[in-house]
Amino acid sequence: xxxxxxxxxxxSILRERILEHWLVGEIMRRLWMAxxxxxxxxxxxxxxxxxxxxxxxGGAVRHVQLKASRKAGTTAEVTxxxxxxxxPSGCVIWVVVADDLRLDHFRWFGxxxxxxxxxxxxxxxxxxxxxxxxxxKAEKPNFRRLPASLFARLDDVDDLLDRLFSxxxxxxxxxxxxxxD
Numbered sequence: 260x261x262x263x264x265x266x267x268x269x270x271s272i273l274r275e276r277i278l279e280h281w282l283v284g285e286i287m288r289r290l291w292m293a294x295x296x297x298x299x300x301x302x303x304x305x306x307x308x309x310x311x312x313x314x315x316x317g318g319a320v321r322h323v324q325l326k327a328s329r330k331a332g333t334t335a336e337v338t339x340x341x342x343x344x345x346x347p348s349g350c351v352i353w354v355v356v357a358d359d360l361r362l363d364h365f366r367w368f369g370x371x372x373x374x375x376x377x378x379x380x381x382x383x384x385x386x387x388x389x390x391x392x393x394x395x396k397a398e399k400p401n402f403r404r405l406p407a408s409l410f411a412r413l414d415d416v417d418d419l420l421d422r423l424f425s426x427x428x429x430x431x432x433x434x435x436x437x438x439x440d
Contacts (some may be wrong), residue, residue: 268326271327272357274327274360275325275327278325278327278354278356278360279311279312279325281360282352282416283297283300283312283355284323285416286298286300286314286416286420287300287316289416289417289420290316290392290420290428293428293429295316295317295428297316297317298314298315298316298421299313299314299315299316300301300312300313300314300315301313301315302427304305305341306340308322308340308342308343308345308346309322309324309325309339309340309341309342309344309345309349310322310323310324310342310343310346310349311325312325313321314423316423316424316428317427319348319372319373319424320347320348321345321348321349321350321369321423321424321425322346322348322349322350323349323350323351323352323371323423324339324340324342324343324350324351324352325351325352325353325354326351326352326353326354326366327353327354327355327356328353328354328355328356329355329356329358330355330356330357330358330363331355331357331358334407335406335407336404336405336406336407337351337353337404337405337407338385338399338403338404338405339351339368339379339402339403339404340401341379341380341402342377342401342402342403343376344375344377344378344379344380346375346376347373347375348369348370348372348373348375348376349369349375349376350367350368350369350370350376350422350423351366351367351368351376351405352365352367352419353365353366353367353368353370353407353408353410362411362415364413364414365412365413365414365418366373366407366410366411366412366413366421367410367411367412367413367419367422368405368409368410368411370438371425372423372424372425372427379403379405380403382403382404382405383400383403383404384398384399384400384403384404385402385403386398386399387399387402
């Protein structure tokens with residue numbers, strides 16, 4: 260069997276899917292425990308719009324780009340589409356895990372609910388992952404590199420929910436009634 264570092268590198272897309280499912284499940288579990296059942300989770304088939312998930316909690320909508328890395332890894336930045344900055348309440352959640360995929364912490368980049376992501380247009384251009392025939396990796400004009408230093412550290416899912424929806428997620432909404440109920 261490969262060592263875990265190699266497994267992370269060779270199966271990074273699988274790792275990201277595992278972490279996405281875990282994160283969505285954990286967010287929904289925490290909301291359930293807080294009495295909140297008014298959550299909707301929509302998944303983008305591809306991230307042309309700059310986001311992987313759309314989370315809607317009682318009408319508060321967040322467009323979320325997910326990133327993942329190993330705690331022991333050397334990832335110092337992530338690539339983000341300018342399209343995410345055009346979305347209302349766009350944000351980046353960077354999940355940092357141990358080799359066994361247990362959460363170590365989150366990194367957060369984004370504004371408060373209802374606020375835009377922030378101006379990332381002035382950051383460095385991202386580069387293509389593959390070089391052309393001349394060995395040159397071209398710039399990707401619609402993508403920027405966000406260094407880890409721009410992210411806030413969050414220790415758990417409750418801290419993450421506070422950033423996503425402020426502390427309003429902790430308040431139970433009034434039940435909606437329909438005429439005839």
